[in-house]
Amino acid sequence: MPNPGRMFEVVQMLRASRFPLTADAIAARLEVTKRTVYRDIAALQVAGVPIEGAAGIGYVMRTGYDLPPLMFTPEEIEAISVGLSLIARTGDHSLGMAGKSVLSKIHAVRPTHQPSIDQTHLIVSPWHSIPAAHFDLRSLRRAIRDERKLRLHYRDGAGQFTERAVCPLAVVYYIDGILLAGFCELRQDFRHFRHDRIEACEPLDDFFKGNGDRLRKKWQQSHDLFSECVPR
Known part of the structure; x- marks a missing residue:
């Protein structure tokens, strides 16, 4: 069969x-x-x-064929369940809400003969040591997608306050912190900003449309995400 x-x-x-x-x-x-x-x-x-x-x-x-309702293998179901559960460790609440929305959509289209997405035998601890943000991290992700510049009100490790206009390029999630990687117009170079030191974040009317991928590739080529960018 x-x-x-x-x-x-x-x-x-x-x-x-x-x-x-x-x-x-x-x-x-x-x-x-x-x-x-x-x-x-x-x-x-x-x-x-x-x-x-x-x-x-x-x-x-032949092109144009639409797939039937979503179908997953048991291991794919487990991967989705664990992956979405790990989102809680980022401390990014809006991302967590999006994860719950994904689960509800999968439930809605999953054939009844498939394994449930609610895996009771796979347990992920929600504990994390990431500090709370002063703003909704959703604004960073939206600005990256829209290739829209941000004004950051930033306080560094020494307590010095600055304002930066930044082209946001990536959000990097670590075990103990979150970094925004971007091109800083003040320094005319790539910089990394700890999310818990960003006291306010405002979208600007300036965009960098069409340059996001190019800048992101240049940044990735010049930085090791897991050594040079470790939150400090």
Whole structure:
């Protein structure tokens, strides 16, 4: 009898591939026999999935095919459950709310025969040592997505207060802190700002549209996230 989870994986592989996939390639990926792949593809074709091709040549998926309701393997369900639970350790409350929204959406479209997303055998401690923020961290993530400059009211480790206009590029989550990486217009260089030392954060009317990816790549090339950027 065809396995719904495995058939979903076949569909995913064909949708993601730019070239025809042979039964050998699919079988190796799924760790099954070629005969099993042939049966799964035949069942999908009978169900109306637009797969074209033949044995020995390869298979392709016609464009425009919409996937059925979300289907996950048990291990994928466990990965989602643990990953979303770990969000609590960031102390980022708005991100935590978004995680709960993800869970509700998965519940809404998950077929009834799949494992529940509520994993009672996988327990993640919510404890963390990240200090509380003075503002909603959602504003940082939104500004990064919008490629919009921010004005930061920042107090450094010595207690000195400054105002900075920054092109925000990335939020880096550590065990004991969160950093905003950005291009500082005052210093004309990349700088890192501890979230708990940002006393206020205001979006500016200035944007850096089209430059976010370029600046982010340049920053990543010049900094080691897990040595030079450790919160201090």
